[in-house]
Amino acid sequence: MKRIVFLLLLAAALLVSYRSRAQTTGQTIKGLVFDRQSQAPLPGVNLIVVGLSPQKGATSDGEGHVRITDVTPGRYDLKASGVGYKELLLPNVLVTAGKQVVLEIGLEEYAGALQEVVVRGTRKNATANEMTTVSGRSFSMEEASRYAGGRADPARLVANFAGVSAPNDYRNDIIVRGNSPTGVLWRIEGLNVPSPNHFATLSATGAPVTLLNTNVLRSSDFFTSAFPAEYGNATAGVFDVGLRNGTTDKPEHTLQFGLFTGLEAVSEGPLRKGGNASYLVAYRYSFTGLAKELGIPIGSTAIPHYQDVSFKINSGTTRVGRFTLFGVGGLSDIAIKHDEIDSSDVFADPRRDTYSRSKLGFVGLRHTLRLGKDAYWNTVLGTSYSGNASRQDTLQEPATGVRVREVNSRETRYSFHTVVNAKLNARFTARAGLQGEFYQLNLLLRDREYTPDWNYVWDSKRNTQLWSAYLQARYSLTGRLTLNAGVRTQHLTLNQHTSLEPRLGLQYQINERSSLSAAYGYHSQMQPLNVYFYRGLLPDGQYDESNQQLDFTTSQHWVLGYDLLPFENWRIKLEAYYQRLSQVPVTRQRSSFSLLNEGASYQQTEQGFLINHGTGTNRGVELTVEKFFSRGFYGLLTGSVYQSTYQGSDQIRRSTAFDGRFVYNLLVGKEFKIGRLKQNALTVDYKVTHAGGRPYTPVDLAASQRAGKEVLLGDSDAFSQRLPDFFRMDIKVGVTFNSKQKKRTHAIYYDLQNVTNNQNVFARQYNKVTRQVNTAYQIGFIPNFVYKLQF
Template identity: 45%
Template sequence: MRKLIYVVFILLNVFANAQTGIIKGLVTDKQSESPLPGATIELLQSTTPIGIITDDDGYFRLENVPFGRQTIRISFIGFESITIPNIVVTSGKDAVVNVSLIESFAQLDEIIITNKNAKAKAINKLASVSARQFGVEEVTRFSGGRSDVGRLAANFAGVSSPDDSRNDIVIRGNSPTGLLWRLEGVPIPSPNHFSTAGTTGGPVSALNPNLLKNSDFITSAFPSEYGNAIGGVFDLGFRKGNIDDYEFTGQVGVFTGVEAMAEGPLGKNKGSFLVAGRYSLISLVGGGAGGTSATPNYNDVSFNIDFGKGKLGNFSVFGILGNSDIEFLGDDIDEDDLFAAEDENTFVESGFGVVGLKHQIAIGENSFLRTIASSSFSTNDFKADRFIDKDTPQERSIRYTEADNTETRLTFSTLFNTKLSNKATLRTGVLVENFRVELLERDREEQADINGDGDPDLFTFRDIDENLTIIQPYIQGQLRLTEKLTLNAGVHAQYSSLNEQFVFEPRAGLNYKILKNHTLSFGYGLHHQPVSLPLLFLNEEINGQLVQTNKELDFVRSSHYVLGYDVRIGNGWRGKAEVYYQDIDNAAVESFSSSYSSLTEGADFGFENDRVSLVNAGTGFNQGIELTLEKFFSKGYYGLLTASFFESKYEGSDGIERNTPFNNGQVINFLAGKEFKMGKAQKNVLFFDTRLTFSGGRYFTPVDLAASQQAGFEILQEDIAFSEQYDDYFRWDVKFGYKINSKSKKQSHQFYIDLQNVTGNENVFERRYNRLTNRVDQVDQTGFFPDVGYRFQF
């Protein structure tokens, strides 16, 4: 019967219209991740029936598919079928769709349950709440996103982006340092150009979205396999290259740079290669961007080489390598530059890299073992030479600040997954990370002139070469109690060799389908994370000796509680509401009465240098409600409206409850887009996208102007920390472009113009003391900026 269906579908395909593309992919069992041979794939919205069934390895190749956005339905007897809309079919590249089906709760013969809008759910089957899936099409589609996954996430409910100059993201009032980045199942350092030690963001992303497959973004109560984070998780994966044909992409954009990508088959076991390189366009043509007049130079190479399935399982090698540098020369710097000053020459170099070997092997029909070994690094070199008595006959220059920071990780992860039945799945594993941390930082800021040379002394705040190991075992499972009720539960544990602390973290999530289109969910999770390494290894001078007095600090602890409601509103529409409360303790605070807390770190590009002899006595909380109304792309348009209303507070050692710098209060995003088919054959597309963002202003600590003028450097009024708030943030972005599909060749073109902050709204970056003018100046964020780009696929 299966062969007969296959022959019928092939005959139908022969009579399909010309000027068509291809949809192909892999269909697997979501619980066991084993392939499903004989699954049926149907192209919907087609006048001529088009379909295919998967081969013995679960692969399918649906040919003669009309250009444009298409919808397919994947079904398999005994499994819940899935409808996948919004698949972009072009002439320049095959559309790849990998699908996981879940076995029906009861053994069914003919009845098929259809799960629509599958993209609203996380790829990780054990994520119950506060999780959503996103893909490369979304990353590159949204206006103002600069093809950056971090900026994409800023559109989701519960997320805000602190400023236009960096892609740090604040999740439910947590510091950006609480974010966990994962690639192919292993944690990685901040995947950004110009990143600094201990941070998770940067001005330009080193992640090439053209290599990403559909991935997960989780904002609370993470499943048990995620650890060492209290804010959120980016769980990213690289797609495999084309296993049938060679394909190439050339691309250029203001922020993404000049790019070339190649992919194609490798070997006889359905292996493939995928490799891409990018180089900054601005460094080629000159000029500045993103809030500075200096010229940034950056480049990166990304790859994923899959060797296919053999007798010993499936092996693949993946990686990213990137570096960046920029020079801020005082004579060329404007007074409103976001990153530099007119009386300094500053030189910045940074690097990022990860290389991993991944292996997966099936154990029986319903289990697999996945093992990953990787090495990663992050480097940052910063030097600042300050002019003394600038523009006078006595002008001279001294080395004022220098930092040379390197973090290297060796990571080993192994995971065993087994499908016990159609109602139960078990997953267990362990993650081992060894960190080598080399931090050197010297600075004259706020230092006395003890040696009497007329200049503040160059004090060594950090000078370390340390090793530490973090071990994270976990076990978790999913139990489908009834057809409507699903329980996800597990335990994560975490051990640090630095202070020999060991903690257990219970996690649980419950999903209950009240009615056909209505679902309630509840999640709880206990999470721990060390204080950021730049704080842990700070030096304090005691009796003439430099001592790391923060080194024995315990993990910061956070309990997450989430209640959610999800509803499908008609065809292609979805509504969602979540309320949450996050209780935080063990934060690092000063041992004397003070407003400081480690929960406020991450608001700036670096970490404070004078917070020593800290103790784990700080507390905080985040609470709020999030609303989402989403129209998935269909009938030529999409829409997304998200609104977050929240409160983020903390207490230092003085016991006074204060706003965190991340307590914006509310964030509202509206995104929409429309496509128009063009030409006689209706194969080309004219598209428009727009985004409106409104946010409450960030809280900040006011400058003590009189004290700053007397000292010659900025002094803040810490007794009233984070008591004042910047003006509300508003930004409107508009993007439009044109896609051209070739009539006779496997080629496609795309042009776009992305007008960012079209109203030129003056959003506040910060108010800071200017030592040259002896006043407090307001510096605004990036104003109107046009981004243009072109892509050629063949």
């Protein structure tokens, strides 16, 4: 049946293309050109489409707006140039018949003598945050949708970048340079938010399905270490996501169907005629139920249901500044019943029913005010809510009763972030900001094992606040040498702990094709809220809450990088790093426990009596070789060799749960122009990932058989064995049809994931039925189909 559906949709798209007239309809490329340091609009900047004859281009007006009309659908390189500014090349801009192209074009002013060094355009994938020195990269909405095996998930996209590992088909946790995924900060439109995923739990960092809809994202930044001072409360990395504005001159719409992303509808357009105010709203509903009916495996017979909505309303420029209202929210639930599972289920127990539902959402209001020509003031106010409720009923013989475990957690967060940015001159830009986060936590976790009496692990209604302030600056010492420096402080009111965090980066432009960078960053992060409020049971029946006195975990990053553009449309990047973590929570008594391994399993940490005496180190070398999209071809090769270790309170150095040792990714894509006017495209994308197996602690079989549940071996065997290496190959084939008569685009993709059906090991765990240690495998071969209509 799935083949019939695919062939019918393909035939329909072909019919639409065939019945179109021979006269192709051109599309519009428009955008805002601005100074990258001050965000001030730039008039008089020329934007041209490279390679067209006759030449097609336009010049930005007094408010920085630029508009190129009647562009034939296809992929193009754009070039922006203005007097006194470095030339900017925007490669691989996709133009379709169904949607206008809207760009944000930031130019950097020359800081030295023009003849001193002329860089060949701003680096592709350079971060939007201009105060980045090393270990940062941007990605676009188009990239998140293009790569094979990505499931339209930004978190899975960044797993292709050097230094990032995510060898898990079931969850999208981001492992950065051997760090726990809890060390990653998520920021959306300047607002710090919980990890944006469906089926998320308190303090979790990953889940099976992302809450972010790639159809509403703009180019966003991802950092893997030594990030600028405006980012804090993170020790591993930063995911700085932006939502794009809607179109401002006419309504546009998108409809999309995917076997895993579900049914989607996006609408955008102007709020009023003749202005620059706009709206953008998107809704998505899961389609996994249909996938089951079509016989497509999804890894479990339990069917997850979810839905989400995203929106952004932009006021346009007013006399009192620009206001933006944005938000994302989602609902999800799943039921795994003991009598509806089979032997391939990973998360199911034939003696247990599991019910889980989650709610996650955030809304924010952003205000930007110009302070003269070269400064601005930006403020974001927002709130987020994360709630999860689950129940596990373990069924036994009638005589022994039932074991029940219930979790009901709710976190409400109120946040604000205000920052003033000033460009003092072409060499010097400074930025100062203040952040506040107010946490309200309602945490309940209780269980009872074959008795009517409940044991309360958590039962807390608590509040706390995290305050932060930062100052950072960018100064061009010469036309070749640039300094990025900053300092940050943060204070937790729960226990009155304070940190002071210096940041420093230097970049030297060796010549027009190469540069050398070095950076140092001191970072600190509060512990997960559930760890602070864990209650340890004392012999007298009282509870110990000393975890509330835990200090921040700290991290120091040292990074050295080399960047080379050997040929046109090619880039080679090499980075070496060393990271030292300290003040890591470990147990008071000698053991192998360390909170650096948090996130390795799906269980929340239930450990009290912790102290900040643990340490950890991460070191490695990363290589990126990238062929930017040109002449219909692109390629990306990334490789990381690393070591991740830690010490618990027993002072024995071990591999962390995330010490995979290596990860390699190869992505290659080719686009063929088809159709009589070459306005349509056939695309083929290929991806292969090879990652080292992660360490794990073996099961104590005899103890597990006696206890009737999984029991791991003791401290002497902690993380002493490794899972087999992870290998996966994905192939994606797509066809895009641009209507010749109407502004309409049809796109069809068939994404074949794990085409070799490689049996990657998920875990080796105790099976209560067989009373043996069984091997659970990850998802095998799985096809995904996507149809997209833009009009």
